[in-house]
Amino acid sequence: MSIGIDMVRIERVRELLSDPAVAGRVFSSDEFVENIASMAGKFAAKEAIFKARGTRSDWLDFKILKRASGEPYVATAMPIDIKISISHEGEYAIAIALIETV
Amino acid sequence: MRSIETIPDLFHSFQTKNDEALVYHNGFRTFRYTYRELHERVLKCAALYAARGLSEGDKVVLWGVNSPEWVISFAALSHIGAIAVPLDFQTTPEAAEKIVRHAGATFVVKARSRSPFLTDYPTLFLDDLEEDLGPFAALPIKSSVTEDSVLEIVYTSGSTGDPKGVVLTHKNVLTNAKSVRSLLSLSQDDMALSVLPLSHMLEQTCGLIVPLLAGMRVYYAVALTPSSILRALRHEPITLMIVVPHVVHSLRDRIQSRIRAAHLAPFFDVLLRLVHHLPLSLRKKILFPVTNKFGSRFRYFVSGGAPLLPEDDQFWSALGFPILQGYGLTECAPVLSAEVSLSHRPQSVGHAVYGVELHVAPDGEILARGGNVFSGYYQNEEATHEVFREGWFCTGDLGEIDADGTLFIRGRKKELIVTSAGKKVYPSDIEAVLNRSKGVRESCAVGIPEGGGERIVAAVIMEGVVDLRAVLKEANQHLDSSQHITDLIAWPESALPKTPTLKLKRSAVRQALMSRKNETEGTDSAPSRVIQLIAQVTGKEPTKIHSAQFLVRDCGLDSLARLELVALLEQELHCDISEDDITDDTKVKDLESHVETRARSRHLFEYPFWPHHARLRWVRTLCMESLYMLLPRLLVKRTIRGIENLETIKTPVLFAANHVSHLDQPTIYCSLPRAHRHTLSTVGWLDAYELQSGWRTILNPLKVALYCFAATTTGLVLLSPRASHKRSMEHVGRLIDQGESVLVFPEGDRTTSSELLPFKQGTALMAKSLAIPIVPIGTRGLERVFPRSRILPRPGRVYVSIGKPIHPGSKSLDEITEELKEAIENLKAE
Numbered sequence: 062m063s064i065g066i067d068m069v070r071i072e073r074v075r076e077l078l079s080d081p082a083v084a085g086r087v088f089s090s091d092e093f094v095e096n097i098a099s100m101a102g103k104f105a106a107k108e109a110i111f112k113a114r115g116t117r118s119d120w121l122d123f124k125i126l127k128r129a130s131g132e133p134y135v136a137t138a139m140p141i142d143i144k145i146s147i148s149h150e151g152e153y154a155i156a157i158a159l160i161e162t163v
Numbered sequence: 164m165r166s167i168e169t170i171p172d173l174f175h176s177f178q179t180k181n182d183e184a185l186v187y188h189n190g191f192r193t194f195r196y197t198y199r200e201l202h203e204r205v206l207k208c209a210a211l212y213a214a215r216g217l218s219e220g221d222k223v224v225l226w227g228v229n230s231p232e233w234v235i236s237f238a239a240l241s242h243i244g245a246i247a248v249p250l251d252f253q254t255t256p257e258a259a260e261k262i263v264r265h266a267g268a269t270f271v272v273k274a275r276s277r278s279p280f281l282t283d284y285p286t287l288f289l290d291d292l293e294e295d296l297g298p299f300a301a302l303p304i305k306s307s308v309t310e311d312s313v314l315e316i317v318y319t320s321g322s323t324g325d326p327k328g329v330v331l332t333h334k335n336v337l338t339n340a341k342s343v344r345s346l347l348s349l350s351q352d353d354m355a356l357s358v359l360p361l362s363h364m365l366e367q368t369c370g371l372i373v374p375l376l377a378g379m380r381v382y383y384a385v386a387l388t389p390s391s392i393l394r395a396l397r398h399e400p401i402t403l404m405i406v407v408p409h410v411v412h413s414l415r416d417r418i419q420s421r422i423r424a425a426h427l428a429p430f431f432d433v434l435l436r437l438v439h440h441l442p443l444s445l446r447k448k449i450l451f452p453v454t455n456k457f458g459s460r461f462r463y464f465v466s467g468g469a470p471l472l473p474e475d476d477q478f479w480s481a482l483g484f485p486i487l488q489g490y491g492l493t494e495c496a497p498v499l500s501a502e503v504s505l506s507h508r509p510q511s512v513g514h515a516v517y518g519v520e521l522h523v524a525p526d527g528e529i530l531a532r533g534g535n536v537f538s539g540y541y542q543n544e545e546a547t548h549e550v551f552r553e554g555w556f557c558t559g560d561l562g563e564i565d566a567d568g569t570l571f572i573r574g575r576k577k578e579l580i581v582t583s584a585g586k587k588v589y590p591s592d593i594e595a596v597l598n599r600s601k602g603v604r605e606s607c608a609v610g611i612p613e614g615g616g617e618r619i620v621a622a623v624i625m626e627g628v629v630d631l632r633a634v635l636k637e638a639n640q641h642l643d644s645s646q647h648i649t650d651l652i653a654w655p656e657s658a659l660p661k662t663p664t665l666k667l668k669r670s671a672v673r674q675a676l677m678s679r680k681n682e683t684e685g686t687d688s689a690p691s692r693v694i695q696l697i698a699q700v701t702g703k704e705p706t707k708i709h710s711a712q713f714l715v716r717d718c719g720l721d722s723l724a725r726l727e728l729v730a731l732l733e734q735e736l737h738c739d740i741s742e743d744d745i746t747d748d749t750k751v752k753d754l755e756s757h758v759e760t761r762a763r764s765r766h767l768f769e770y771p772f773w774p775h776h777a778r779l780r781w782v783r784t785l786c787m788e789s790l791y792m793l794l795p796r797l798l799v800k801r802t803i804r805g806i807e808n809l810e811t812i813k814t815p816v817l818f819a820a821n822h823v824s825h826l827d828q829p830t831i832y833c834s835l836p837r838a839h840r841h842t843l844s845t846v847g848w849l850d851a852y853e854l855q856s857g858w859r860t861i862l863n864p865l866k867v868a869l870y871c872f873a874a875t876t877t878g879l880v881l882l883s884p885r886a887s888h889k890r891s892m893e894h895v896g897r898l899i900d901q902g903e904s905v906l907v908f909p910e911g912d913r914t915t916s917s918e919l920l921p922f923k924q925g926t927a928l929m930a931k932s933l934a935i936p937i938v939p940i941g942t943r944g945l946e947r948v949f950p951r952s953r954i955l956p957r958p959g960r961v962y963v964s965i966g967k968p969i970h971p972g973s974k975s976l977d978e979i980t981e982e983l984k985e986a987i988e989n990l991k992a993e
Binding site: 118 | 275733734887888928929975
């Protein structure tokens with residue numbers, strides 16, 4: 062079992078998203094939502110997953126999506142189970158990832 | 164047939180045409196649209212817009228990358244008489260807001276990746292268009308669109324001031340497209356590779372409307388790095404490209420660095436000079452190792468938007484790929500003149516195209532008149548008034564027309580430098596000399612007021628560490644004394660300021676240079692471009708970054724900055740790079756050498772494709788027919804249900820089945836009708852076959868051989884969790900492109916109980932990325948014939964049930980996975 066955590070300034074993610082080429086490197090089409098704070102949370106979640114796995118991979122390998130209930134989940138083709146939790150307040154978004162089996 | 168006077172007329176002529184019109188690669192697989200399909204979708208899309216309340220005269224922003232969806236949306240707007248306001252995809256959100264407000268747009272059609280921006284308007288997403296069109300019928304539309312109706316408002320920044328909206332009518336665009344069409348030899352065998360944004364009139368008219376008039380094909384791809392351009396050229400019969408000069412320049416750069424890296428440069432240069440007098444086809448044959456990179460069908464480039472470097476012109480024509488140069492402006496929709504003969508005069512931009520009158524005013528300004536010339540800027544009478552003189556449109560460009568009507572461009576009117584000696588100097592002349600200097604990537608010459616006249620100062624962007632003094636000295640040697648540069652300055656940013664159409668913003672450079680007049684002269688050797696970019700993303704002083712430093716540790720490159728850096732390197736230096744190329748151990752100099760040598764990006768994992776190639780399919784068919792078809796005869800009595808579910812679907816599909824035994828794949832193979840089983844590949848995960856250590860290592864030649872053998876004989880495709888999802892999907896996408904269906908086992912492993920294991924999301928992800936339907940298959944009985952626990956199988960009865968296809972559409976991954984699991988559970992129980 063391993064965990065990872067990441068915090069990001071929402072404004073930086075806004076800047077990143079304003080360049081479509083960069084935005085497309087990090088998020089796939091179905092991950093985009095209007096709310097920048099949510100996007101920042103998703104960014105932090107991906108970063109937290111990299112930390113939990115101890116290795117970086119392509120940003121698009123892990124999609125951060127939301128169920129109808131609003132609960133976030135990770136969609137990946139990799140044979141691993143990842144749990145995440147995301148929060149944001151003021152200028153920052155934060156996310157934590159838990160991997161049960163690697 | 165009625166004549167084509169409006170965009171709806173043009174599309175109306177497609178309704179019975181079954182030739183291919185658009186080809187689109189979404190990063191994973193290829194989609195093809197015939198003219199008839201395109202027409203149908205446009206009609207449906209028009210109905211969709213009408214249902215969203217859009218009608219004649221409404222202004223609609225179109226903000227996305229080139230794709231069939233863009234084309235369909237654009238055409239559909241024209242059908243209902245709405246006015247498109249195309250935005251360059253790279254437009255910043257702030258500029259986009261400004262344009263939307265100025266245009267008074269009430270509706271936005273955009274890419275999903277732009278979701279966080281322009282949120283205050285009713286919106287449709289280009290990504291969801293196909294799904295949204297579903298409920299609508301392709302009914303003919305009665306509209307009052309005429310040739311004088313406004314088609315679009317295209318915002319250009321010009322070289323100065325605020326954005327101006329160029330109002331173009333159907334007539335403007337179609338007149339121009341027809342003139343260009345008559346100049347180029349095009350047939351339905353031609354295919355244009357689209358590399359410029361459709362918001363750019365050169366691409367829209369010459370890259371879209373002209374090909375549609377000619378009945379040829381246009382190829383769109385999502386990503387356009389130099390390597391993806393070359394990949395497209397390799398896989399599709401592309402015959403021409405519409406470009407701006409920097410595209411041919413960076414392609415040439417790439418070819419030449421490869422040749423340099425192979426130590427063949429002197430040999431190649433001599434060869435280039437020798438072949439110059441030979442016919443085009445022979446040149447291509449002699450220079451085969453280079454020209455074959457462009458595929459066997461590539462014929463020529465069409466260039467516009469900015470002047471072409473003579474060196475690029477010579478290089479490409481020596482290779483047998485001439486560049487046809489044209490001249491035009493957005494205001495003229497856009498072509499005014501074009502060079503059509505392959506043996507054109509250097510630096511000329513050809514003759515006026517049909518229907519265009521050109522005239523040079525006494526002050527040297529080029530004036531134009533014709534059906535393609537716009538009527539004015541949107542809600543900007545002052546600007547409109549400024550550019551029209553007695554019915555002529557003033558281009559603001561200076562030029563000369565010689566005795567036989569050939570046009571030469573001499574610079575821009577307002578950017579003329581007048582020296583203190585009263586001599587007039589064209590900045591473009593000085594830049595041409597500077598751009599030829601070694602190590603200069605681009606330059607901009609301006610006049611700085613001094614002593615009653617102007618002195619010439621130039622800003623340059625350097626490649627690598629170069630002595631500016633030497634560049635200045637060399638350049639002045641090639642210039643007239645009146646043209647001498649007094650001061651050469653390394654521009655502090657990664658690129659010179661440009662308009663979206665890649666014209667230099669000379670006034671911005673001039674202003675910046677004037678404000679730093681009092682500072683010390685910056686003629687020291689400049690930091691490399693890479694260091695400048697690192698400084699830009701990390702916010703550090705360029706002087707504090709050295710080649711020997713580690714990027715992550717010493718330069719403080721965090722993950723966000725790393726992303727920005729990679730994107731900048733790709734956009735600014737046009738190099739192939741991925742984030743994998745920057746690790747904790749990467750030093751600044753490693754990155755510099757990567758850029759310098761135009762290295763290919765280091766991909767951690769490459770899938771070999773040859774065992775899956777369509778040409779080897781017969782081996783697989785032979786093996787599987789002779790071996791697998793024994794199975795039902797010897798071992799398994801089968802009951803097959805639901806075969807009729809396959810009748811309505813066209814291949815390819817994704818078959819998904821439960822997994823209990825090694826005999827699953829052979830049994831399913833035997834149970835499918837011939838058309839489906841002969842094009843069946845099976846996807847599995849590499850780990851399940853205990854090949855974790857990676858079969859590309861030399862340690863595992865046996866495993867590699869085994870893999871290739873299995874792939875060739877049974878169509879097995881193994882995906883590695885080490886490869887990125889994108890790479891894996893590209894690999895499967897290639898299979899789908901050659902008409903293959905794919906069998907997957909969503910549980911990931913064989914079960915030992917009668918219950919299904921939890922489903923992995925891989926199957927849903929694959930179906931969504933590749934946009935193919937999933938056909939669920941449930942098998943029962945194999946758990947007794949050959950369970951996991953047995954070494955040898957025993958005879959028995961097996962039930963194979965084929966379900967109805969599940970279309971991924973806009974369903975969420977969870978929903979698809981759930982639906983699939985339920986379907987397989989039910990089928991299994993049948």
